[in-house]
Amino acid sequence: MGTLTDKQTSARILDAYLDAGGDFLDTADCYAWWTKQEGEGGDSEELLGELLTGRRDKVFLATKVSAQLTDYTAGRTEPSAEPYYEGASAEVIRRGIDASLRRLRTDYVDLYYIHVDDMATPLEETLQALDEIVRAGKVRYIGWSNVWTWRLEQMRTLCRENGWTVPVVVQQQYSYLPPRTGGRNVAGPDMIEWLRRNPDVTLAAYSPILRGVYEGRTDIPMYEQYVGPDTDRRLAAVAKVAQELGVTGSQVVLAWLQQSSQVVPIVGPRTWDHYQAYVPAFDLELAPEHLAVLDQ
Template sequence: MRTVPLGRTGEQVSQLALGCMLMGTSTGEAESFEMLDRYVGAGGAFLDTADCYAWWPGPPATGGESESLLGRWFARTGRRDDVFLATKGGAWVADPAAVLAGRTTAAEQYAGAGGDTLRHALDASLTRLGVDHVDLYYVHVDDLRTPLEEALEVLAGLVAAGKTRYLGWSNVQTWRLERIRQLCARHGWPAPVALQQEHSYLRKHPGADSLSVVDDEQLRYLRAHDDLTLVAYSPLLKGAYDDPAKRAGHHVMHSYAGADTDARLATVAKLAADLGVTNGQLVLAWLLHQRDPRRVALIGPRTLQQYEAAPPALDLHLDADLLATLDAAGA
């Protein structure tokens, strides 16, 4: 399992991270444990979860199930110290039933990044996980309602208290990220070392209104600031590369639809067929080959079969000509 630097912290983290979003709900306990055992047994050591995972499968799930399952796995295996553990706060949804019924949206219910909210959220996460600290704590969704100074001062306190070693931010625009960094420098607060955003081989179309998808501007920003590591979530776009039905009907494609995406999908399909691999494996290998900036690929498999399809991408070598062909594809 290859590793990449986490900013300038001196930490090396697994380049292929395992997202535990659906563990304990859509993925049952036995299958989740098997997935975790196989990942760590293969040398993987970067686990990602959040306090809100996962309310959307519906009752009786309300959030917290993923963290609780990881807590049981740590208790069973004693492997807490063998992994780099990340969780998130701020996107807790108080009334999942109302969201599922269409009476409100998840965004309207997000707990946000208020000081008391973050303090209580991390304490609750640590309890569910059965640990005294996490290695990385993200603000899950940028909160424009809360003064950044309030959130950053509290986060600094959480680091000082030993409840998290490092901080990250997710689903955030570049201008906000720069403001966060300026405030941290001014006040001597610990700055984020990880940026978790949706990122894949496909490129967001110019009219897409999404704060979560990395665009060219954000990549340029990351190239200029190597103290931030990009953790790319949904690199496989929920299986859309290998499933035309998902490309046609899944909301994950809304930010990408257009001629550029059609051309890149066609290129991936041709090259993957030539190599004898799946489209998804080629896309994942492309991401793992990126050096400027380096990226962590965060997969979130629902089944053991989906998990087993990912590690072969680590061994897939793409030469310079093939990478150039992939990069040049597009309308």
């Protein structure tokens, strides 16, 4: 919202989502500098702040820090912008939360993520700074995104030892198809097992429908990460359930993800048609026989 999706469409989608009972909104301070030549982020927060005026209390609002750039020219021309991420130092966090609150027109956010795990800054510094802004009332909960599983365990240990606020959400790429291997940005088998052993942590699953893979799209690099010996069988299971219910494969997958109280799928409709394609999944119930097909 606020970049590739214009204000009018963004407002229409947000209104419909709230009317349907939706309440979780996920954004970031860097959204979305890469969508325009002179962009430096902040556009989505600014528009959401405007659209939420008078109804801030109706939503659980999440935003992120650490993936703004220190050099936008280099970030646009180099193969990867990641070397230019500002990171998660105490200074960045303190400055970042104040800037986000100003753009969002609110006194606090419900959830504040470290957007991309910063391995260069001492973890103690990041955790202590996050604890400070929680105690200051600017943030209710903290989370991490694009992070290794072993780092999550390290964070929890440090937080327990120092009495700091413990992260309760991890945001990773996650879907019905299992990835060939886990990664820093993908919830692989190790993270799923870790989550089972830590039921107080929620998985916010981004790219849950893999950009159309469940509708037969295989022309995107993302798909390659999910090609394995089980892929065809799983895609066939999704197609079977979708046909029986008269819905799309993507809607089946979103409903399957919502079966777990520990998983919150994040959808990103760019157009009104995209939003309408998600709506049937909000209340789609999978019967035991459908779950058996998907889980066998």
